[in-house]
Amino acid sequence: MTTADISVNLKNLWTGYVGPAIEICLILIVVYALLYFFRRTRAISVLWGVIVILLGLGFLAGALKLEVFQWLLVNLWQLLTIALIVIFQPELRRAFAQLGSIFTPHSxxxxxxxxxxxxxxxxxxxxxxxxxxxxxxxxxxxxxxxxxxxxxxxxxxxxxxxxxxxxxxxxxxxxxxxxxxxxxxxxxxxxxxxxxxxxxxxxxxxxxxxxxxxxxxxxxxxxxxxxxxxxxxxxxxxxxxxxxxxxxxxxxxxxxxxxxxxxxxxxxxxxxxxxx
CATH class of the missing domain: 3.40.1700.10 (DNA integrity scanning protein, DisA, N-terminal domain)
Structure with a gap:
């Protein structure tokens, strides 16, 4: 096996297995960190409520073949990111403030x-x-x-x-x-x-x-x-x-x-x- 073949195999291994595995781990870490941080806030209840409603509407739209409604839901998921910023505004402000405080010199x-x-x-x-x-x-x-x-x-x-x-x-x-x-x-x-x-x-x-x-x-x-x-x-x-x-x-x-x-x-x- 030549050096070129080894390089190709390593590249395929990275793109096919290692890369996706690392991405999944990073996503799980981020999700866990967010859930851990917001676990005691009232906003987490709002988030779960929004997710349950959207999933329910998506299932209903798929079962009834409502194509226009499905299209709206797909785009609504994209807008959910902006909605989360509004919903979690107090919590996010506190998180960034605490992060900034780490670098504040102690007097x-x-x-x-x-x-x-x-x-x-x-x-x-x-x-x-x-x-x-x-x-x-x-x-x-x-x-x-x-x-x-x-x-x-x-x-x-x-x-x-x-x-x-x-x-x-x-x-x-x-x-x-x-x-x-x-x-x-x-x-x-x-x-x-x-x-x-x-x-x-x-x-x-x-x-x-x-x-x-x-x-x-x-x-x-x-x-x-x-x-x-x-x-x-x-x-x-x-x-x-x-x-x-x-x-x-x-x-x-x-x-x-x-x-x-x-x-x-x-x-x-x-x-x-x-x-x-």
Missing amino acids: HSRQIEQKEAIEEIASALTQMSFRRCGALIVFERKIGLAAIIGNAVQLDAKINSLLLQSLFYPNSPLHDGAVIIQDGKIVAAHAILPLTQETLYRNIGTRHRAALGITEETDAIALVVSEESGLISYAYKGRLTRDVSEAKLVDFLKRKLLERKTSDSTEKEEKSNVAI
Whole structure:
């Protein structure tokens, strides 16, 4: 067998077997990654609904020999890509934001400022929990919250327990909305956050929905004090953990705000503690 024959055989092997196998594997990986990312979103239900309807209509059109309708369905599948961008717009925005945050340099000075702020915030939340004073505090991390801060009452204050308690004091001008923490400072109050549309969490108030909403779209951490029960909760990556003690809250904030990486065992432990 000549070198030319070997080259032809290798080319045929690639085009006939290896190439298609690699393409199939790549497609399966992409599909799995998309399903894994969107598995907990309400948009996945919409996607499955659209697919089921289109498949059903396609089967019906084929059985009844509706050629024009079949042609429309074929072209409709092509338009489905554009429809998916619209349906998954919030999820895609969050995914690209998180991807961009990977390449954002980590600030050591931010760690120092946040370390000083954690104890003050934990103290403030404990006091407000005792008095059942509702509160919502958001830590900006790698993904910026400039749009939300720009529409809020902008401040530039060092974090202080008494100041936070006064901001959330009932009937005060700024007690509604969220306080935004950026680089160890209070940079905004009376901030309006996006509300989660997730249906997994029932019987929660507006503050908790806002906490979930902002953590679904960004890498922020949101802390909540319930006005009804006084319980302290935190939201992270679209998950809500409720009724946490001051010690547990401080430990969580230090791990997430002061450490660059979190071990897989820690992530699994947090997921097991999530309360719905």
